[in-house]
Amino acid sequence: MTGPGDLPLIRQYRDWLQGSPPEDSPDREDFFTNGIVALDTNVLLSLYEYTPLAREQILNALNKVQAQLWLPHQVGLEFVRGRHRVIAQRVKVIKDAPNLLNRQLGEANKAIIAARELVQTLLIKYARDTEKSDNLASKISSQAIDSLLSDWKEELLSLVKGLKDHDLAPASMDANDPVLPQVAELFGSNIAEPPAPEKIRQLVDEAATYRFPNKIPPGYSDAGKGTPASAAGDFLLWEELIEYMAEKPGQSRLLFVSSDTKDDWYQPGEAGRGRRPWPSLASELRIRSGAELRIETPGQFYRGINRFLNAEIGEATYEEIDRAAETANDLTVTEEMASFTSPPADLTLAACRAAGLSEALTPQSEVENRVMSWWLIGVTTQLERRSPLADEPKVSIDATTRSETPPNPHWLPGDSLRLGEWPYRSSTWIAPWFVHALNRTSIADRRILQSLAAQQLDSVDRTD
Structure with a gap:
């Protein structure tokens, strides 16, 4: 006897008629x-x-x-190309975390003060009770809130700094990658x-x-x-x-x-x-x-x-x-990704306006323009110049860094930037796309961009 599953219509479209395969199949x-x-x-x-x-x-x-x-092959190629990005992103997240914690605790302080001011307003408006309002202001001050939060702040920062003890670091990936050899051995010749x-x-x-x-x-x-x-x-x-x-x-x-x-x-x-x-x-x-x-x-x-x-x-x-x-599906734009991914025009415009630029960015090449635009998008949110737009990806791109050696041979020393405009000429390295962009902008915009880069560098240094 023929069952329903043997009928041509049901057999041909069975994938659509069935639900997601259960784990007890x-x-x-x-x-x-x-x-x-x-x-x-x-x-x-x-x-x-x-x-x-x-x-x-x-x-x-x-x-x-x-x-x-x-x-x-596609997986193998993406894997060997993406491993540095994953580690660099992890390191940056941990590095930025203390600064983010400080900002969030500062926002908590402001929120409590705003709540206090609301109650003060109600006390004065509906009870004419200035004495209780003044007592409340004295009791719940910004300094008092910081004092109450200090123990929590210390504990949170201590836990974040402890995350740096890990067996993976971008600088040692090529010589001491604990994952790549094991993955290679796992697959053997089955590639x-x-x-x-x-x-x-x-x-x-x-x-x-x-x-x-x-x-x-x-x-x-x-x-x-x-x-x-x-x-x-x-x-x-x-x-x-x-x-x-x-x-x-x-x-x-x-x-x-x-x-x-x-x-x-x-x-x-x-x-x-x-x-x-x-x-x-x-x-x-x-x-x-x-x-x-x-x-x-x-x-x-x-x-x-x-x-x-x-x-x-x-x-x-x-x-x-x-x-x-x-x-895994959270998108973070890195310099490598930015080099071939054009940012949405409205996002670039929002970043330029938040930075206060008077002209559009004009780097030397289309690739440099994409990287520079993504950097500006990221730094204006990182420095709280604007709020992220809906579905805006995170950006992990640095225009400058402070280290003994450059991140790669193409980065330029800090004295490549103009005297009197860049404060860290003897102790930093500058991304070439950033230098090229600065050389093609007006004096006013050049100073704005360098100020953003310096603030980004300072915010990173404060977390070290």
Whole structure:
């Protein structure tokens, strides 16, 4: 007797008719023990964000599926290019944290004073009680609030400064990277060769002219970000996965692990159904390769390894995994990213106005213009010249730094800037794009930009 699942209509569109695959699916274990396991770039880069103990447990867990692991070229390329950025971003966040804490505690002081003033106003307006109003002003003063907050402030700053004791630092990444060798050993020779240039060109063109305009997952949310090739990164990865599975007729299951749950990978929830990986992804993989697809977040994946392969992962490590996955989609614009990503025009305009510039930025090249614009966007929020706009990304770009050696050979010494305008000529290094921009601006704007850079440098130094 034919069951409903055998009917052509139901069989053909089963991916759309089913919900998100539950964690207790009868065939889930087979993905872990017999399928191909592919990790997205964000899963590998998260290894740099975990504490050493959590990282050790996670790498031990990954060894349980080592025989199933395969590294796409796109993931490998993004991983080796992105590892410095992840560490530099972590260091900057920790470095900026004390200054941010001081600002927030200052805002708390202002909020309490505002609440006191509200009560004073009510006392005078409705009770004519100036005595209680004056007593309140004496009792709840800014100095009294600072005194009450001082112990908490000291504890918070102490905890933040303790975070600097870590086994990862940007300066030692090339000589002493604790993650890269272990990842390389984990994958062994199970890594993809780079696609031919003509193949990449064909796929980038397909993404830009067909898939992205029609919002065909994955990756269409990245349309317009940076160069066409960088925007097509998720699609290039997807094509690698399909091609690899098509060349493995004996392999019928692909488990793809990623923190990316944006709408170009996950279908938004509807009434009676929550978010789920786009059914069209499973359908496309099956049609083109004959393989079944399962997509899991890192938390689901590592718990699956624990369940099916007896990995030893502590609860605290699961918490780190989940936290890292939650922040994986938070965009932070770095200098590398800024070089190929144009900022929104309204954001650049808001930053220029907040800085008080009289002219538009005119660096030497389009790349330098993008970096300079992003820096201005970031520094005007960092120095509280303006409030961030809705959905505005964080920016982690420095125009200057104070160190014994330059961050890279292209940075210029502080005396490259004009005498009388830059206060730290003998102790700093200046980004070349910043120097070039200053040389092409008016005297008034040049002084504004240098003042912003000096204030940014001072705010960083205060946290050291």
